[in-house]
Amino acid sequence: MLASISPPRMTRLERLLILTLVIGCVTLFSGAVAQDGYGYGTTATPTANVTPTTEANVTITSPEEGAGVPAGNVTVSVNLTNFTLVEPTGQPNAPGEGHLHYYLDAVVPTNASAPAIPETGGYVVSTNTSYTWENVTAGAHNLSVQVVNNDHTPIIPLVFDTVNVTVGGNVTGNATVVNLTAENIAFDTDTITVPAGANVTVNFDNKDDGVPHNLAVYTDSSAAEKIFVGEIITGPATTNYTFTAPSEPGTYFFRCDVHPQQMTGDLIVE
Incomplete structure (x- = not known):
């Protein structure tokens, strides 16, 4: 009858070393692999966050x-x-x-x-x-x-x-400065008077927040023939318009092209 041979018992130190090696391998493996939505391992890959920009x-x-x-x-x-x-x-x-x-x-x-x-x-x-x-x-x-x-x-x-x-140079005619304000969808005046042939500068102040306005001058209220059409600006903002007044005295027409019914007036040329 053969005598049974028992495997040698591991010491506490040997068991501790083996446990440490197992934990280290698991940690290393889990750090190199990310889980996808289905629980399968996928290699983690960094992604670049590129946002296209347009220059100012x-x-x-x-x-x-x-x-x-x-x-x-x-x-x-x-x-x-x-x-x-x-x-x-x-x-x-x-x-x-x-x-x-x-x-x-x-x-x-x-x-x-x-x-x-x-x-x-x-x-x-x-x-x-x-x-x-x-x-x-x-x-x-x-x-x-x-x-x-x-x-x-x-x-x-x-x-x-x-x-x-x-x-103050290269200005033909009489230099005339006019102040004009747009507020609450209305001009602050319905009459502008300037000399005939004058070089007119209009200091335009649009006080309506988020509302576009401009100044445009026409021969009459039909607005069929323009004398000057200023750039439309959205308030609050200011700008200045420069144009030459008609050389023929008379009554002409101005308006805001964005609000042609509410914002109108007479340009009187003397």
Whole structure:
């Protein structure tokens, strides 16, 4: 009769070593494999989060390059795309948002790591698509606008526009300035009087939030023959329109093209 041979017993240390190896293998395996929705292992693969973006763009729409404008208040109006103007300024930077810097007779700053503050000339921070420089003296001037981050540093690539104008020069006829406000779907006046042949500047203030308005001048109320049609702006915003009044005295017609029934008036040329 053969004697039974018992397997050697493992010591406590050997059992502990084996347990440690088993736990380590399980941990390594679980870290390299992710479970799919059905419980089967799939290899974990990092995915790139790529969001297409469109570059911002800004263009000065008024005054135009080389324009002659009357001395006094000069309004710069711009068209801004693919960028959101936010309040307040100075908060942490975020892609696609910030504000504008308007410059008068200044070199546009280009240092991406410093606030866009020119060494000379005037500048102002704004979240509006227009700004009026007050009491601009006669002579040659340049007007610029730049898109900047919330912390006032320029966005990269640089986005800006500049026009050169002559204030108080190249203005034919009598220079006449008119203030016109649109509010509650109405003009603040139904009569504008100007000299015959005058170079007319209309400081236009659209106070209706989210509502588009403009100023358009026609020979009569049929609006069949235009004298001047201004750009439509959505309020609250300001701009200035410049046109030459008819040389023949008489009563002409103006309106808002967006609201041709509610917003009308007479342009009296003397």
